Amino acid sequence: MTVTRHQQSPSPDLQLPSLPELTLRALEACRGEQSYRQIGEIVASDTAMAARVLALANSALYGRPGEIRSVEQALLRLGTDCVHSLILTVALRQLLFNLGADQWGQLRDFWRHSLTTALTARALATLTRYNDPDEAFLLGMLHNIGELIALKTEDEHLKQQYLDQQAEIGANLTESWGLGPMAADAMRYQQASPADIQDASHLVKLINLSTRLALSDAAGIAAAIRVFDLSEELTHEIRLRIDREVEALAQTLSIPLREHYDAEPGQQRLRHSLISQALTNEALSLAQQPDIPSILAHAVSGLTLLTGMPCLSFGAGDDGLTLMATSQGDLASMVVASTPAHSVLTKAFAGSGPVTLEDDAPTVLDRQLLNLLGTPSFCALPVQAGSDAVGVLVLGTNSNEDPSRDLADMYARQLSQNVSRALREHQDSDLERSTEHNELRRQLHEVSNPLTIVRQYIYQLRNKMEDPGVQGDLDVIREELERATNLLLQVGRHSPEDQEFDRILLNDELKPLADLFEETLFANGHTSLNLNLCRTPTWISGSRGSIRQLVINLVKNAVEAMPAGGDVTLRTTAPVIQSGSQWVELVIQDSGPGLPANVQHQLFRPVETTKGSHHSGLGLSIVKQLIDGMEGIISCHTGDTGTLFRILFPMTADDDTDTHR
Structure with missing residues (x-):
C-alpha cells in the first residue's frame, strides 16, 4: 500500500534487516556468478531480501505487476546486473540498522520461524497436490513480515500496532505487490481458527496450518488432522524433517540456533568488505x-x-x-x-x-x-x-x-x-575528433597545393607545344586535376568542425598565398601579382580553409582568363563603413578582357566558363557559398579593362577574443 501523509503504514518496498550471514552468502553467490536458481534459494530463505526482490520485480519499472509468483521468477525478470546491484545495496543498507543485542537475537528467531513455516508450506503443498508449491513457500516466508517491521521500529506504540495488525499488513503488502487476492487472503486469515477455515481456499489452509506447525505445539498437530486429515505420525515426520533442514542451513551459515547469537562479526565483515564494492558497482553501471x-x-x-x-x-x-x-x-x-x-x-x-x-x-x-x-x-x-x-x-x-x-x-x-x-x-572525444579532422584537412591541403602547381606547369607546357592534339590532351589533364582539387577542398570544407570559426588576420593569410602564387601561377613571367595590404588590423571571423580556397579560385580564374599575360592585384582595406557596420574589404582585380556575357547573366551559379567546353564552371559558385558561410558580401565589376571582385567580411574588434560561432 502507498504511504501518504495521513497514514502510519509501511511502504510496499520495505527496508528490513537481514541476518548478515545470509546477506554475505547471497553476495558470494553473485560474485561466483552462480545460477538464478542458486541465488534464488538464498534470497528466498530471507524475508527481507525476498520482499525486496518481489516488490521491485512487480513494480512499474519492470512491466505489469501481478505476473511474478516466486523469487526465481522475480530474479529472472530483474536480470543479472540488477540482481547483483540489489543484493549489494541490501548489504550496504544493512549497515544502517542500529539493532541492539536483544533485537539481533529476535531477528535470528524470526528467521528460523519464517524459514520453518515456508519449508512446511511447500512440503504440505506437495503432499496435498497444490499446483504451485513455490508460491506457498514464498508466502510462508512473508507471512509474519509485520513482526519484522515491528522489530526495527523504535516507537513502542507503533511497534505494538504493527504486531497487532501483522496479518493485515501482510495481506495489504501481498496485494500491493500484485500476488493476487488468494495470496492476500492466505496472509489475512493465517491466524483464523481451524474451524473457520474448514471450507476456505487451498492456499489459505496451507499458510494457516504451516504457521501453527512451525510453533511445534500440540495445537498444530490437531489442526493438521482437522484441516487436511493428516495423521499425527505423518505430521511429526514432516516437522522433524523440516527442523533438520533448517538446522543444516543454519550450520552452513554459522548461525547458532540454540546458543546466544552475536551479529557483530558478520556486521564487521559487511562493513569492511562491501561499502566500497557497492559504490563501485553502481558507479560502473552509471559510467556506461x-x-x-x-x-x-x-x-x-x-x-x-x-x-x-x-x-x-x-x-x-x-x-x-x-x-x-x-x-x-x-x-x-x-x-x-x-x-x-x-x-x-x-x-x-x-x-x-x-x-x-x-x-x-x-x-x-x-x-x-x-x-x-x-x-x-x-x-x-x-x-x-x-x-x-x-x-x-x-x-x-x-x-x-x-x-x-x-x-x-x-x-x-x-x-x-x-x-x-x-x-x-x-x-576528450570531441578533441580527438577535431584533431583527426584537422589532420585530414591538413593532408587535403597538402594534396591540393601540389595539384595546383602541377596544373600550372601543364599550362606552361601546353603553351610550348605546337601540336594541337597534344594541347587538347593537356587541357583534359588540367581540367581533371582542377576537378580533383575542387573535390578535395569540398571534402575538407563539408564538416561540422568547419562551422567553428577562428579569429583571423586576413593579411596574415594572404601573404603566404601570395608566395605560393609567385612560385606557380605567376612563374611564367607573363603575369604579375601586386599585393597591396593595408597597415590597419584586418581581424575577421572565419575559416582559414575557406579563405584560402576562395582566394585561390579567384586568382586562378584571373590568371587563366589572361593567356597573353597581365596584372592581378590583391588589395585589403580596413575598416570600411557600410550600412552602419565595419567591414574588412578584399579586392581581387585583373586586367583581362572581362567576364563573358553568359557568366555575367548567371554570376555565382554553375555555368560553362571560358576555360573550355569540357569544364563545368563551379569556381564562382563555390566562392559565393564560402563567403555566405562567413556572413560576407561579394560583388563584381567587369568590363573590357578587366574584372574586379569586392569582398566584405564582418570586422571583429581588436580586443574580441571569443568570436567563435
Missing part, C-alpha cells in the same frame, strides 16, 4: 551511459534500488528543470523554472547539498512532488558537474530523519563524480 540525460534517467533506478523509496529525476536545460524519469507510475510532462529558489527542488538546484522538506509550509511545487512520490516527505539532492548543477534527484522519504537520506546523499555525490567524468570523456 552515453550522456547526462541518460545518466539522470538511469539514476532513478539506481537510487530506488539503493533506498527502496520512490524517486524522481530532473534535468537542467534552457527551459528550466524538466522531469526526466520516475520510479513509479507514468512519466508526467513537467517543466519548472529553476529560479527563484523557493521550493525544495529549486533550493537544491541552486545550492550544493541536499535540501529536505522541513516543517515549514510546503510550496505548491512541493505538494506536487509529494503527490508524485506518494510519501510523507522528500529530500532533493543536486547532481553536479564540477561546480555547476546539471540536475536534481528527488527521493521520497517517510520522515525528515529517514536514514535513506544519508545513503541517497552518498549516491548523489558518487553520481556527480560520474557525470563529471562523462563530460570529460565527451570533451
Whole structure:
C-alpha cells in the first residue's frame, strides 16, 4: 500500500534487516556468478531480501505487476546486473540498522520461524497436490513480515500496532505487490481458527496450518488432522524433517540456533568488505551511459534500488528543470523554472547539498512532488558537474530523519563524480575528433597545393607545344586535376568542425598565398601579382580553409582568363563603413578582357566558363557559398579593362577574443 501523509503504514518496498550471514552468502553467490536458481534459494530463505526482490520485480519499472509468483521468477525478470546491484545495496543498507543485542537475537528467531513455516508450506503443498508449491513457500516466508517491521521500529506504540495488525499488513503488502487476492487472503486469515477455515481456499489452509506447525505445539498437530486429515505420525515426520533442514542451513551459515547469537562479526565483515564494492558497482553501471540525460534517467533506478523509496529525476536545460524519469507510475510532462529558489527542488538546484522538506509550509511545487512520490516527505539532492548543477534527484522519504537520506546523499555525490567524468570523456572525444579532422584537412591541403602547381606547369607546357592534339590532351589533364582539387577542398570544407570559426588576420593569410602564387601561377613571367595590404588590423571571423580556397579560385580564374599575360592585384582595406557596420574589404582585380556575357547573366551559379567546353564552371559558385558561410558580401565589376571582385567580411574588434560561432 502507498504511504501518504495521513497514514502510519509501511511502504510496499520495505527496508528490513537481514541476518548478515545470509546477506554475505547471497553476495558470494553473485560474485561466483552462480545460477538464478542458486541465488534464488538464498534470497528466498530471507524475508527481507525476498520482499525486496518481489516488490521491485512487480513494480512499474519492470512491466505489469501481478505476473511474478516466486523469487526465481522475480530474479529472472530483474536480470543479472540488477540482481547483483540489489543484493549489494541490501548489504550496504544493512549497515544502517542500529539493532541492539536483544533485537539481533529476535531477528535470528524470526528467521528460523519464517524459514520453518515456508519449508512446511511447500512440503504440505506437495503432499496435498497444490499446483504451485513455490508460491506457498514464498508466502510462508512473508507471512509474519509485520513482526519484522515491528522489530526495527523504535516507537513502542507503533511497534505494538504493527504486531497487532501483522496479518493485515501482510495481506495489504501481498496485494500491493500484485500476488493476487488468494495470496492476500492466505496472509489475512493465517491466524483464523481451524474451524473457520474448514471450507476456505487451498492456499489459505496451507499458510494457516504451516504457521501453527512451525510453533511445534500440540495445537498444530490437531489442526493438521482437522484441516487436511493428516495423521499425527505423518505430521511429526514432516516437522522433524523440516527442523533438520533448517538446522543444516543454519550450520552452513554459522548461525547458532540454540546458543546466544552475536551479529557483530558478520556486521564487521559487511562493513569492511562491501561499502566500497557497492559504490563501485553502481558507479560502473552509471559510467556506461552515453550522456547526462541518460545518466539522470538511469539514476532513478539506481537510487530506488539503493533506498527502496520512490524517486524522481530532473534535468537542467534552457527551459528550466524538466522531469526526466520516475520510479513509479507514468512519466508526467513537467517543466519548472529553476529560479527563484523557493521550493525544495529549486533550493537544491541552486545550492550544493541536499535540501529536505522541513516543517515549514510546503510550496505548491512541493505538494506536487509529494503527490508524485506518494510519501510523507522528500529530500532533493543536486547532481553536479564540477561546480555547476546539471540536475536534481528527488527521493521520497517517510520522515525528515529517514536514514535513506544519508545513503541517497552518498549516491548523489558518487553520481556527480560520474557525470563529471562523462563530460570529460565527451570533451576528450570531441578533441580527438577535431584533431583527426584537422589532420585530414591538413593532408587535403597538402594534396591540393601540389595539384595546383602541377596544373600550372601543364599550362606552361601546353603553351610550348605546337601540336594541337597534344594541347587538347593537356587541357583534359588540367581540367581533371582542377576537378580533383575542387573535390578535395569540398571534402575538407563539408564538416561540422568547419562551422567553428577562428579569429583571423586576413593579411596574415594572404601573404603566404601570395608566395605560393609567385612560385606557380605567376612563374611564367607573363603575369604579375601586386599585393597591396593595408597597415590597419584586418581581424575577421572565419575559416582559414575557406579563405584560402576562395582566394585561390579567384586568382586562378584571373590568371587563366589572361593567356597573353597581365596584372592581378590583391588589395585589403580596413575598416570600411557600410550600412552602419565595419567591414574588412578584399579586392581581387585583373586586367583581362572581362567576364563573358553568359557568366555575367548567371554570376555565382554553375555555368560553362571560358576555360573550355569540357569544364563545368563551379569556381564562382563555390566562392559565393564560402563567403555566405562567413556572413560576407561579394560583388563584381567587369568590363573590357578587366574584372574586379569586392569582398566584405564582418570586422571583429581588436580586443574580441571569443568570436567563435
